[in-house]
Amino acid sequence: xxxxxxxxxxxxxxSVVHRMDARYKIVITLIYLVMLFWGQQIWSLAAxxxxxxxxxxxSKIPPKMIIKSIKPIVPILIFTGLINLLMxxxxxxxxxxxxxxxxxxxxxxxxxxxxxxxxxxxGTSLLTYTTSPIVLTDAIxxxxxxxxxxxxxxxxxxxxxTIALRFIPTLIExxxxxxxxxxxxGADLESGSIVQRAQxxxxxxxxxxxxxFRRAEELALAMECRCYHGGEGRTRLRKLxxxxxxxxxxxxxxxxxxxxxxxxAVLH
Amino acid sequence: MPILEAKNLxxxxxxxxxxxxxxxxxxxxxxxxxEFVGVIGHTGSGKSTLMQMMNGLLQPTSGxxxxxxxxxxxxxxxxxxxxxxxxxxxxxxxxQLFEETVYQDIAFGPKNMKLSEAEIxxxxxxxxxxVGLTEEQLKKAPYALSGGQKRRxxxxxxxxxxxxxxxxxxxxxxxxxxxxxxxxxxLQAFHKRTGCTILLVSHSMEDVARYASxxxxxxxxxVVCYDTPTGVFAQSxxxxxxxxxxxxxxxxxxxxxxxxxxxxxxxxxxxxGAELLKTRLEGRNPEC
Ligand SMILES: Nc1ncnc2c1ncn2[C@@H]1O[C@H](COP(=O)(O)OP(=O)(O)OP(=O)(O)O)[C@@H](O)[C@H]1O
Ligand SMILES: [Mg+2]
Numbered sequence: 001x002x003x004x005x006x007x008x009x010x011x012x013x014x015s016v017v018h019r020m021d022a023r024y025k026i027v028i029t030l031i032y033l034v035m036l037f038w039g040q041q042i043w044s045l046a047a048x049x050x051x052x053x054x055x056x057x058x059s060k061i062p063p064k065m066i067i068k069s070i071k072p073i074v075p076i077l078i079f080t081g082l083i084n085l086l087m088x089x090x091x092x093x094x095x096x097x098x099x100x101x102x103x104x105x106x107x108x109x110x111x112x113x114x115x116x117x118x119x120x121x122x123g124t125s126l127l128t129y130t131t132s133p134i135v136l137t138d139a140i141x142x143x144x145x146x147x148x149x150x151x152x153x154x155x156x157x158x159x160x161x162t163i164a165l166r167f168i169p170t171l172i173e174x175x176x177x178x179x180x181x182x183x184x185x186g187a188d189l190e191s192g193s194i195v196q197r198a199q200x201x202x203x204x205x206x207x208x209x210x211x212x213f214r215r216a217e218e219l220a221l222a223m224e225c226r227c228y229h230g231g232e233g234r235t236r237l238r239k240l241x242x243x244x245x246x247x248x249x250x251x252x253x254x255x256x257x258x259x260x261x262x263x264x265a266v267l268h
Numbered sequence: 269m270p271i272l273e274a275k276n277l278x279x280x281x282x283x284x285x286x287x288x289x290x291x292x293x294x295x296x297x298x299x300x301x302x303e304f305v306g307v308i309g310h311t312g313s314g315k316s317t318l319m320q321m322m323n324g325l326l327q328p329t330s331g332x333x334x335x336x337x338x339x340x341x342x343x344x345x346x347x348x349x350x351x352x353x354x355x356x357x358x359x360x361x362x363x364q365l366f367e368e369t370v371y372q373d374i375a376f377g378p379k380n381m382k383l384s385e386a387e388i389x390x391x392x393x394x395x396x397x398x399v400g401l402t403e404e405q406l407k408k409a410p411y412a413l414s415g416g417q418k419r420r421x422x423x424x425x426x427x428x429x430x431x432x433x434x435x436x437x438x439x440x441x442x443x444x445x446x447x448x449x450x451x452x453x454x455l456q457a458f459h460k461r462t463g464c465t466i467l468l469v470s471h472s473m474e475d476v477a478r479y480a481s482x483x484x485x486x487x488x489x490x491v492v493c494y495d496t497p498t499g500v501f502a503q504s505x506x507x508x509x510x511x512x513x514x515x516x517x518x519x520x521x522x523x524x525x526x527x528x529x530x531x532x533x534x535x536x537x538x539x540x541g542a543e544l545l546k547t548r549l550e551g552r553n554p555e556c
Binding site: 011012183202203207210211 | 284285286320323325348351352355356358361363364365366376377380381411425426429
């Protein structure tokens with residue numbers, strides 16, 4: 001159950017996409033997201049689809065993993081689809097019953113929304129699949145560094161993010177360990193009323209919190225012992241480096257974005 | 269009939285990802301009732317994984333676990349009931365303590381078994397005594413105990429369910445030598461008193477040699493041998509090739525034998541070694 005959480009999980013491989021500069025990957029993903037919501041025609045969605053498929057292919061990530069990342073949001077997809085289907089009115093009426101009218105515009109918009117959200121999740125999970133969390137936060141720090149002039153604690157924020165990301169797998173592992181230990185003592189997590197189930201969580205949450213606080217304290221101590229004092233004058237072991245492939249990827253993305261904007265303007 | 273059996277048992281972690289790892293590889297095993305089994309093996313040899321399958325916490329990738337001849341993953345079996353019969357104390361169990369007092373924490377398992385108040389009280393007090401926790405400590409909060417005391421409380425929490433098979437995954441890891449001996453002697457007494465089957469995972473050859481009646485040696489996800497300590501230690505060469513050393517005392521007696529002072533029996537406990545040496549020396553005394 002807990003193992004199935006894939007968003008934000010790094011999937012190490014040796015591919016062009018993995019080797020790209022993380023800063024470019026983030027910028028490209030952002031442009032891609034804007035593009036998805038800018039485009040109003042079937043063509044722009046098709047462009048997004050082809051772009052995603054190509055990126056997945058280049059990254060050597062098994063398509064199965066991408067589908068797995070979409071699975072958890074299926075309820076949201078269904079909800080969004082239904083809302084759009086029922087609420088929007090316009091164009092031909094396909095089906096009518098009492099106050100419910102299924103119209104051309106409703107069908108179109110709900111299909112658009114579903115495809116868009118799927119592409120959105122696929123694109124962002126591709127980013128996290130191909131970039132290790134540490135590199136990702138390095139890149140975010142680097143992209144946000146101009147904000148330092150505005151007295152924004154960029155390094156501290158990035159550090160907090162790194163630590164949080166670093167501890168997600170640890171906490172998941174810890175949770176499943178504690179769950180197993182309590183199950184071994186006969187804890188019943190699967191049956192009973194809502195109140196009983198909430199009570200059954202107590203033996204898991206308390207040890208989890210205790211261990212999280214203990215870990216936080218240990219980490220703080222360990223950092224202090226190594227004289228950590230923030231970002232000032234700190235050099236990096238891994239320098240982010242951009243190269244030809246990053247420029248090409250960005251150029252392709254920008255071209256596509258421009259294409260979508262032009263299409264939008266022309267067809268409207 | 270054996271109480272626990274493994275048939276062609278396999279467990280693979282993270283199937284289909286780059287981290288795929290077979291931790292238990294086609295194991296066949298049968299453990300007789302009342303046995304005290306020492307489980308040894310190098311780090312990562314699959315001991316913990318095998319132990320977690322024994323009480324139905326992990327579902328085997330393939331193969332079967334039989335308790336009293338019944339498959340524990342059969343649709344009809346109640347897995348919770350299996351866990352009351354096969355108690356498992358995890359590696360570093362002290363992190364599972366959560367109740368306000370040690371007493372309540374030990375009572376968690378028996379309470380889940382829906383026993384009567386009086387029975388729960390009897391079990392908590394009995395097991396607390398068995399692991400050496402005082403009346404005073406039972407009233408404390410678990411977090412106010414020392415590391416070793418927490419460990420005892422956690423072990424008592426599983427013992428209090430009075431399982432027929434008690435599995436302990438490195439119960440003495442990280443404890444001082446005295447605390448180690450104490451926990452293990454108390455465990456031995458518990459074994460004698462209740463006649464339950466015990467599986468003790470340990471990295472210490474000395475410990476398993478001293479307490480176990482059978483040894484299960486795992487290496488690279490496979491069972492290398494399951495035999496009496498004498499039988500296992502006789503194969504010192506293959507043990508060493510797996511990165512497992514014989515007990516110190518056995519090595520000393522091997523070196524004595526090389527120097528010409530040999531004994532008929534294999535020695536693997538200090539007590540027995542001392543006895544042998546004493547009789548030999550006493551036998552010699554009149555001659556000098
Ligand atoms: N949750 C997990 N996910 C993936 N692989 C795992 C997991 N737990 C264990 N493994 C792998 O399975 C193998 C066996 O692990 P296991 O914990 O059973 O070893 P062990 O014999 O108990 O070792 P130790 O003596 O260190 O406790 C190891 O190689 C480990 O890397
Ligand atoms: Mg282990």
